[in-house]
Amino acid sequence: MADKTKNAEPKVGSVSRPPTAFEYGYDKSFRILTLAAGVLTVLLLVYIFWKLGALAAPAMREYGLGFLTTVEWNPNKNEYGILAEIWGTLYSSFLALLFGGVLGISVAIFLTQGFLNARLAWVFRLIVEMLAAIPSVVYGLWGIYVLIPAIRPMANWLHETLPFIPFFSTKLAGPGMFPAMIVLSIMILPTVAAISQDAFKAIPMKIQEAAYGMGTTKWEAIRKVIIPTASGGIFASLVLGFGRALGETMALAMLIGNAQQVSLSLFSPATTLASLLASTFPEAGANQIGPLMYAAVVLLVITMAVNFIGTIIMNYTSRQTVT
C-alpha cells in the first residue's frame, strides 16, 4: 500500500504512515505468543495426564483392576490396593457436601435475598472470604489441637449411648472421619457459597417481583421460584464443591488418621487418596512409586471428571440464564 499511495494525494500535513516492518513483526510475534500461552495451558493438562499415566502404566499392568478393590497396602509383602482410599475419599467428600453444601447454599441465600442490611452483608461476605483464605494446613493444626479435643466427649457419648447405629460404632480416639469431615465442610463452604451466589444474582429482578406480585411470602418466593430458577447453578456449585473436597489434602492428612480400613463409623480413622499420597510419597521406596502413581491417576481421573461435569453444568446454566 505504501508505495502505491505515491500517485494519490493524502491530505497535506498528514502524519499517517503505515506501520513499520518492526511493528508488523512485533504484532505477529505478540499474537503468536498469546496463542502459545493459551495453548500451553491446554497442553499442560494433557501433559499431566500423559506423564502420570506413563509412570502409572507399569503398576496398572501389574495390579490391574484388582488394585481398586483391595484394602491392603503393604510394601513389605508388595501388596497394594486403594479400596480404603477410594471409600474414604468418597465418604468424606459426600459427608462434607452434605454439611458444607447446606451451609454454603444457606449463606448464599442469606447474602443475596435481602436478609441483611449492607453492613451485615459485608461482614458475612468477609467471613466467607476469610474462611476461603485460611490455608488448609492451618485448618489441620486447628483440627488437631482445638476441634478433636472439643468434639471427643460428645462423640464418645454418642458411641456409648447409641453403639448399634453404624455411624457411631467406634470410639473417637483422636483423628478420624468426623473431625476430617467437619474441616472439609468448612473448606468447601466458600466454593459452594460463591458459585451459588452467582446463580442467585443471575436471576433477573423481574422474576422475584413476579413472585412477590403473586402474594408469596419471602420464603415461598425463595422456595418455589428463586431456588428452582437457580437450581442449575446450585447444582454446579455442589458438584464443584464436591470436586474440591475430593482433592483436598493437607487438612485430611493431618486429621483423618490414615488408617487402611473401610468403615461406616464416623469416629474411626480412615484415609483418602490425597492423604495417602501426602503421607506415603515422601518416604516411599522405589517399589512403592508405581502403585502411588496408579493412585494419583485414579484421583486425577475422579476429580477431573467431577470438575468437567461441574464446569459443563455451569456453562450450560449460565448460557440459559443469559438468553
Place this chain on the structure above:
Amino acid sequence: MSTTEQTTMNPEVVALGDPDLSFSFGERRTLMNFLQTVTLWILAGIAAIPLISVLWMLISRGGLRISTAIFTELPPAPFEQGGGIGNAIVGTLVMVAIASLISIPIGILGGLYTGLLNPDSRISALIRFVGKVLTGFPSILSGVFVYAWLVIVMKTYSAIAGGVSLSILMLPTVLLTAEQAFRMVPQRMKDAAYGMGCNSTQVATKIVLPTALPGVMTGVMLAVAGASGESAPLLFTALFSNYWIGSFTEPTASLSILIYNFSAMPYENQIELAWTASLVLVLIVLVFNILSRSFGTRRV
C-alpha cells in the same frame, strides 16, 4: 373475564366482606416464614464459629511467640528451646515469587488471547474450559506431577520445583480473571483504538492492558494469596530444610510444610512455633487478599 364480574355474580364471595389485610403472626405461612429465617441465621452462625475459633487461636497462641527471633532465627532441633521460622518465611516468599514469574506472564498472555484477540474461536473456548477445569485441580497432584517431571530429572528437591508446582495452581486463576478483566474494557474504547489505526497488539498493550490492569492485579493477588498458603504441592517438590536458602536447586523450607511437620511433633516448643508460623502465614495470605481488594476498588 374480570373478577369484579365474578364477585357480583357470586353472592357467597360478597358475603365474606372486605379481606383482612393486617399482618397476622399466628397465620401458618407467616410463622413458617419466621422459623425459616431463624434457621437461616443459625446456619450462618454455625459457619462463622470455626472462623472465629481459628482466628482466636492464631492470635492467642500464635501471638505468644512473635518477636524478632521468629524472623531471624532457624527452626530449633527437638528438645532445643527458642528458635524461629526465618528460613521458612524466606522460602515461602521465594517460591511464590518463582511461581508468579512463571504463571503471571503466561496467564495474562493467554487471557489476552481468549479475552481480546480471538474471543469467539473454538481454541479460546477450549482454553477457557481447560482453565475452569484446572481451577479444581487437586494441589497434591501438582506436586506429584512436578516430582515426576522435574525432581526426578534434576535429581534433587528444589525451590524451582516447588515454584513450578505452585505456578500450575496459580495459572488458571490468573488466566481466567485476566480474561474477565480484558472483556470488561468497554468495546467502544477498543473501537476507538482500532479506529485510530492500531493493530491488535497495539490495542492490547496500549489500551486494553493499562485499562484492565486493576482487574488483572486483583486476580494476580488472589492467585498469589492462594499459592502462599499451599502446602501439598511442596511436600515432595521443595521438601523442607532446616537452613537458610542457599540456591534455587536445593531443598527449601516453607511455612506451610513447617506447620505440617511441627504439628505432629510431641514437643511444646515446636507446636508453639507451628501456631506462630500459622499466624504469619495467615497474615501473608491476608495481605495479598487485601491488596487484591484494594486494586478492585480503584477500577475505572
Place this chain on the structure above:
Amino acid sequence: MSMEMEMNKLEATAAQQAAGDVAIGANIDKIYYGDFLAVRDAAVDIEKGKITGFIGPSGCGKSTVLRSLNRMNDLIPIFRLEGHVHFLGQDVYGKNVDPVVVRRHIGMVFQQPNPFSMSIFENVAFGLRLNGFKGDISGRVEKALRRAALWNEVKDKLKQNGLSLSGGQQQRLCIARAIATEPTVLLMDEPCSALDPIATRQIEELMLQLKKDYTVAIVTHNMQQAIRVADKTAFFSVDMTQGGRTGFLVEVGDTKQVFENPKENLTKEYLSGEFS
C-alpha cells in the same frame, strides 16, 4: 436496478475519480453478517473538502456502510462485503491492503464518546505517537484541541484523565484525537446521538469549522443536522420485502436538491413524514 443505471454510475464514479475530487468511492453490492443481508446496492462518493451526510430510518444500514469505509467492520468476524471501496483510487478491500493502514488515513469519531483512560494530552497525542511522529507533538496537540474548540476549556488540565470531562467535552476530545494526525478523511458515526442539545450545537459548529480543511462523512438520524452541515446527502432506506431488514441507498446528491427536490418517491415520502 437496471444494467444501464449500473453502467452510468460506474462511469460517473470513474470520471470523478479521474478528476481527483473523490476521496472515497464506495461501490458496495452487498454486505452480509453471516447469512443476513444487511445492505445492498450502495454506491456513494465521498468528495474531497466536502461533508457528506448519510441519512435514513433506523436499520437502513447507514452506519454499516460508513464503518465499512475504513474497514471497522472487519472486527466483526461474520462480516462479509461484496463490491469495492476505493480510497484515493485504491481498493480498500484489495488483497494486500492492511486495514490498520486504511484506518490511519481514514479517521473515525464514534456514537459514544470513547476517550482512552489516559490524560487529555495523551489522548490527543496517541495517534501522533502511534504513527511514529517525531516532530512537535505538543504543538500538534494544541492545534488539534484548538480546532476541536476544546483548548480553552482544557488548557490548564491537560494532565487530567480524559474520562473526567463531560460528555460533550469527551466527544470534542475524540474529534481532536482523530484530527491530530490530519487524516485524509474523517468518518463520524452519529457523533451527537449521546449528547445533550447544547453539546450537539457545539459539535455542529465545530463541523462547519472543520469543513474548510477536511473531507468528512457523517451519519446522522437528525434531518435538521444534515441540512445544517452536509454539502451532499445520501438517503438510505430499508427493504423488508424479503423477510429480512436490508438497507439500500435510495439516492445521493447535493443536500439542497435531495431535501427540496428529491428524485425518488421513497425519499419524498420519508421527508414529508419527517417534516410534517
